[in-house]
Amino acid sequence: MKVIPPAIYNLIKEFNKLPGIGHKTSERFVFYLLKQPAREIENLAQRLRELKNSVKTCHSCFTYTEKAECEICQDISRDHQIICVVAEPRDVISLEKTAQFNGIYHVLGGLINHPEGIGPEQIRLAELLKRVEKNNIKEIIIATNPTMEGEATALHIAKLLAEKPLIKITKIARGLPIGGDIEFADEVTLGNALQARQKM
Ligand SMILES: [Zn+2]
Structure with missing residues (x-):
């Protein structure tokens, strides 16, 4: 050249x-x-x-922010007892666009993917458990992509939290196309998937 x-x-x-x-x-x-x-x-x-x-990560939920704690975590009008678990910060943006969720988030920073060498220790599951134990959480909504990795991660979280019977664990409904990313779902579809979440 x-x-x-x-x-x-x-x-x-x-x-x-x-x-x-x-x-x-x-x-x-x-x-x-x-x-x-x-x-x-x-x-x-x-x-x-x-x-x-x-840009740094929020010390509570790990989404992107320019402050120590993001605007969502700082917002006292939101329900801090409901945590929506997502893989990446851009999923927070997609879910916020639906205007259907008034809780707070937890960004895992990836999904369990054994072939790629990403096990439960490589994503922020310990941090999630810590948040659940420290705060009075009543519901965990799992909003991972409907892919193999997303499903494996959702199951793993459900198992981790199974011994904490006071918590309701739900997963967003599969109005999302199979294998489709949350990132690419339109606001209405994603909003409906959130509303029609099912108990795991
Ligand atoms: Zn935050």
Whole structure:
């Protein structure tokens, strides 16, 4: 690729690493950026730096926030006795968009996936147990994706909490397409799945 200046080639390679971005799209990004004024590029670089410098995880629920504790955990008008368990911070955003949930969240940071070497210890299950024991939790809603990993994780959580009979354990209904991600479900479908949650 000697005809392409390294600065162009290297940035194409970087964009190409992003999910869903192929080589052609990466090229389009780079050639578009080359035509932009320097201040626009500086602005983009600044936003990228900010991302890692200012975003941290909430010390209670582990979703992304710029504070020690996220806005949802700080909100006293929400029901702090209902925890909705999700795999990733972006699932919190999807569920919030439904405007059907007024409890708080727990972000696992992944799902049990034995072939990939992710066991129960690699996700935030110990932290979930600690929260359940420390606070007076009355319901745990499991909102993992309807995939093999999502189901395995849901079952594992149900087993972990089975000895705590005071807690109701529910799972969001499968209005979601099989194998479909929470991330891609529309608000109405996801809202209905939450409303029609079933006891495990
Ligand atoms: Zn939080």
